Amino acid sequence: MWVAVAMCSVPFFWLAVMALGPKLSLRLGSIRARGGDPRAGADVARPSVSVVIAARDEEAAIGARIDNLFDLERPAGGLEVVVVSDGSTDATVAEVRAARERGPEGVQVKLLPLLQSIGKEAALARAFDIAEGDIVALTDATTRWQPDTLARLVSALQRPGVGAASGRVCYEPAEGGAAAAFAGYQRYVVAQRASGREAGLQVSTSGACSAVWRGCLEGYDPTLNSDLQVPLLAAERGLRTAYVGGAVAWEAPRVSRDAELKARTRIIRLSLLSLPKVSRRAWRARQPAFLLRLAVLKATRWTLWLPTLLGAVGGCLLVAQGPELLALSAATGLAALSLLAVQCWRSLSASAAPRGRWRQLSLIAYGLLGVIASGLASLAVLRGDRRMAWVPDRDPTPSSDDVAAPETGSFEDTGPHPTLGGC
Numbered sequence: 001m002w003v004a005v006a007m008c009s010v011p012f013f014w015l016a017v018m019a020l021g022p023k024l025s026l027r028l029g030s031i032r033a034r035g036g037d038p039r040a041g042a043d044v045a046r047p048s049v050s051v052v053i054a055a056r057d058e059e060a061a062i063g064a065r066i067d068n069l070f071d072l073e074r075p076a077g078g079l080e081v082v083v084v085s086d087g088s089t090d091a092t093v094a095e096v097r098a099a100r101e102r103g104p105e106g107v108q109v110k111l112l113p114l115l116q117s118i119g120k121e122a123a124l125a126r127a128f129d130i131a132e133g134d135i136v137a138l139t140d141a142t143t144r145w146q147p148d149t150l151a152r153l154v155s156a157l158q159r160p161g162v163g164a165a166s167g168r169v170c171y172e173p174a175e176g177g178a179a180a181a182f183a184g185y186q187r188y189v190v191a192q193r194a195s196g197r198e199a200g201l202q203v204s205t206s207g208a209c210s211a212v213w214r215g216c217l218e219g220y221d222p223t224l225n226s227d228l229q230v231p232l233l234a235a236e237r238g239l240r241t242a243y244v245g246g247a248v249a250w251e252a253p254r255v256s257r258d259a260e261l262k263a264r265t266r267i268i269r270l271s272l273l274s275l276p277k278v279s280r281r282a283w284r285a286r287q288p289a290f291l292l293r294l295a296v297l298k299a300t301r302w303t304l305w306l307p308t309l310l311g312a313v314g315g316c317l318l319v320a321q322g323p324e325l326l327a328l329s330a331a332t333g334l335a336a337l338s339l340l341a342v343q344c345w346r347s348l349s350a351s352a353a354p355r356g357r358w359r360q361l362s363l364i365a366y367g368l369l370g371v372i373a374s375g376l377a378s379l380a381v382l383r384g385d386r387r388m389a390w391v392p393d394r395d396p397t398p399s400s401d402d403v404a405a406p407e408t409g410s411f412e413d414t415g416p417h418p419t420l421g422g423c
Contacts, residue, residue: 007314014300014307021296022195029289030201033161033238038215042134044158048077049150049211050133054084054123058141059091065141066099070107073151077134080108084127087117119387122222128214137211138226143169144250145209152247153211163216163239164230166193166202167209167247179253181366182260192297193243202241203294205230209249213239225274228298232278236285261369268302268377273386275299304367305375 051069055062062083069081081103083096093113100109112126128136135157137150149167156165168190171183193202204227205212216233231241254260275298282291 004314004317007310008318010314011307011311014304017296018300021300022192022293025289025293025296026195026201029292031235031238031240031289032286038163038213038218038237038239039134042213042215043077046076047134047154047158048079048132049075049135049137049154050080050082050131050214051137051139051150052082052084052124052127052131053139053141054086054120054127055088055092055096055141056086056117056120056123057088057090057092059088059095062092062141063095063099065139065143066096066103066109068144069139069150070104071147072145073148074107075135075150075154078106079150080110080131080133082110082127082131083112084123085111085113086120086123087114119222121224121226124226125220125222128217128220131214134214135211136214136217138205138207138209138230139249140208140251142251143208146248146250149209149247149249150211152244153209156242156244156247157211157213159242161238161240162242163234163237164202164205164212164241165210165244165247166205166231166241167249168193168243168245169206169208169249169251171251171253179255181363181369182253184363185366185370190245194245201289201293202231202243203290203297204228205241206249208251209247221277224277225270228271228274228278228294232281232290235282235287235290257369261373264369264373265376265380268374269380269385271298271302272377272381275302301370302374303378304371305378308371 053062053065058065066081066083069079072079085092085096093111096109096111100111103109110130112130114123114126118126124138135154137153139145153165153167156162169186171179171186207227210227210230212230212234216230216237216239219233219236221229234241254263275294279291279294282294
């Protein structure tokens with residue numbers, strides 16, 4: 001009896017942790033200062049910036065993305081754009097070359113075309129090898145930055161004790177239930193990140209809009225999710241990661257329910273793969289505040305299937321102990337909830353434009369989608385799926401044949417560059 005009651009209470013406890021945990025974690029600690037400033041040797045007042053993009057088959061977007069970077073307010077220390085084409089099979093490389101030709105004077109565009117895909121995280125590592133800026137900014141091929149976004153990120157990094165900064169991703173208006181529900185989810189995510197704004201205690205950054213001092217990237221692990229790893233690298237050096245709400249990046253939302261489920265499952269799976277190693281490194285770095293916030297902000301969200309399952313099993317156990325009338329009432333209620341779940345799920349279809357109470361149902365349905373995605377992702381991890389590549393059928397482990405050798409002309413830039421290390 002009491003076991004069943006305890007199991008039924010798990011979902012409510014889980015939701016309480018997700019709601020109250022972010023602010024509570026700020027009261028329990030902060031990033032502990034360490035020695036060794038990664039800004040040593042850099043001109044903090046006038047830093048140079050490298051914007052890196054790992055792209056795979058992005059011919060439709062990469063040209064416009066580079067043009068958008070050309071139009072930004074440029075840092076006083078100079079700007080370069082570094083693009084790694086991760087085994088693209090379309091005209092991505094040609095689009096980058098064309099964009100370089102029309103670029104403004106003083107902005108370098110470096111291109112490294114890889115012969116085969118090695119995965120986004122490994123491709124970013126290649127980009128870091130050839131980036132020369134004091135600050136390295138990360139973005140995606142499908143993102144559009146506001147003119148002052150880069151300037152705001154740089155300004156945040158110039159503050160004492162800040163090693164990384166993350167901007168805010170906004171989504172273009174779109175019709176469809178999945179897009180409307182995702183907008184509600186984003187409000188929750190933004191509120192979580194804003195809760196740690198003053199303390200600079202972020203445990204993830206946005207791969208579409210973030211920046212980090214180059215010195216923090218020493219020790220970057222291409223087998224870990226970069227969104228989690230960037231603030232970890234800063235925390236290991238006793239530096240904070242700032243949330244810069246005014247540094248805005250725009251993206252097009254997914255309007256298909258199936259596409260959103262697939263994307264959410266992939267994101268959670270990659271995060272779950274990185275979580276154990278990130279946690280161990282944070283513990284070794286003696287950053288308990290970072291570790292606690294990682295647990296209450298991220299781990300609870302990525303394992304939503306667990307409290308849902310426990311609550312459902314506990315409810316069934318309670319019903320089994322009651323009289324037949326209670327069991328009949330429970331069965332009727334379950335049938336009604338099932339019909340409601342079906343309607344909620346339908347509200348996420350691409351053709352739906354939920355209004356009024358149906359909009360609220362779409363938010364509930366997105367929570368259901370999150371539960372399903374977390375379950376599928378956890379199952380994939382338990383089954384041994386360790387792939388970090390862009391697409392599911394690729395092997396993320398690079399071989400010596402995956403990267404075109406620089407001396408054969410695969411590496412291109414408009415000026416001198418350092419040794420490429422392992423490239």
